[in-house]
Amino acid sequence: xxxxxxxxxxxxxxxxxxxxxxxQGPRTLILLPGLSDGLRTVRGMAVPMAAAYRAYAxxxxxxxxxxxxxxxxxxxxxSMARDLSxxxxxxxIGRACVMGVSQGGMIAQYLAAGHPxxxxxxxxxxxxxxxxxxxxxxVGRWIQMAEAGDYRGIVADTAERSYSExxxxxxxxxxxxxxxxxxxxxxxxxxxxxQANACLGHDASGVLxxxxxxxxxxxxxxxxIVGGQSSAELAARIPGSRLVVYEGxxxxxxxxxxxxxxxxxxFLC
Numbered sequence: 001x002x003x004x005x006x007x008x009x010x011x012x013x014x015x016x017x018x019x020x021x022x023x024q025g026p027r028t029l030i031l032l033p034g035l036s037d038g039l040r041t042v043r044g045m046a047v048p049m050a051a052a053y054r055a056y057a058x059x060x061x062x063x064x065x066x067x068x069x070x071x072x073x074x075x076x077x078x079s080m081a082r083d084l085s086x087x088x089x090x091x092x093i094g095r096a097c098v099m100g101v102s103q104g105g106m107i108a109q110y111l112a113a114g115h116p117x118x119x120x121x122x123x124x125x126x127x128x129x130x131x132x133x134x135x136x137x138x139v140g141r142w143i144q145m146a147e148a149g150d151y152r153g154i155v156a157d158t159a160e161r162s163y164s165e166x167x168x169x170x171x172x173x174x175x176x177x178x179x180x181x182x183x184x185x186x187x188x189x190x191x192x193x194x195q196a197n198a199c200l201g202h203d204a205s206g207v208l209x210x211x212x213x214x215x216x217x218x219x220x221x222x223x224x225i226v227g228g229q230s231s232a233e234l235a236a237r238i239p240g241s242r243l244v245v246y247e248g249x250x251x252x253x254x255x256x257x258x259x260x261x262x263x264x265x266x267f268l269c
Contacts, residue, residue: 003057005050007043010087015070017087018043022050023057027120028096029268031056031064032084032104034126035139035199038192039154040184041066055261059269063093071194077103077202081110088118097268099123101254102226103195106202112215113207122215123264126223126251129234130203134227143196146189155180161224162252208237215240216267218260221247242267 005022018041023029031053033042042049042064049064056062067075068083084107088096097120100108105127112119128135138161145153156177159168168174186192215238219231235243244263246253254260 002047002050003054005046007046010090012068012083012086012090015068017068017083018066019087019091020046020049020064021062022046022053023060023062025058025060025062027060028093029056029060029062030084030088030093030096030098031062032098032100032107033064033066034102034104035142035192035195036158037066037103038195039151039186041069055265059265060097063091063096067191067195071191073194075194076198077106077204078110078114080107080198081114084111085115085118094118095120097121097123099125099264100127101125102127102251103199103202106199106204109204109208109211112213113204113210116210116212119213121268122211122213123218123267124215124231124234125218125254125260126220126226126231127234128202128226128230129205129208129237131200132227132230134223134230135225136200138225139196139199143193146192146196149189151185152177152180152182158225162250164222164249164256167252167256205237208234209239211238214242214267216242216244216264218244218253218263219246220249220251220253221245223250223253225251 003022007020009016009018020042050057067080098108105124112122142154159173217231217235221228235241249256
């Protein structure tokens, strides 16, 4: 297996949580994906993830966590952080570097604020501290699509909002929309709807001042999902944090520019 990649499940209360692990580095890095986790967990994605994050796998023992498999209807980003803390304890993971992307970044904020002994360094990518009009419009639209069973619409709208026009054309992503609309469709949108509503209810602004570990905030200056100002607003609430904004890029900045991984690795290492 690539970088020793494997999947697993860890018990959380009366349910469990899917996770992946790969890499052979001496330190631990936890990756938290975004709202796409509501459509599909990381189960079965060990090798693709290890390939995508090979730059990290060379330096870290990397864990990628989904949300737990049976989410309560009123689950919040704060309760998801508590679930993650329990999963780390169950797997014997002590202090780790944490990188959260989009909704994963919302969860990571609460993890660092509420469980400081578990977070060594924190990376918050294309995320926000509290709701704004941009995220309400974007996620609200996806909720309507999910309620109508329109998986293809969610996939296409997410891509259109996430990437620059140049990237969409170069990668010919629009040609893939019909295929992507058929592959990976969940049997139920319940999990997605719970996580989407948790995004809209996220407001960690009152606890961000409690974060004491080093923090790197990265965002897209033209983000059409969480808003172009969200990263600056987030960084301003975290004492001593460092801010990097990729002007002209949107929510998929972490995929579009190789500078993203270089910034993160320089910060973590």
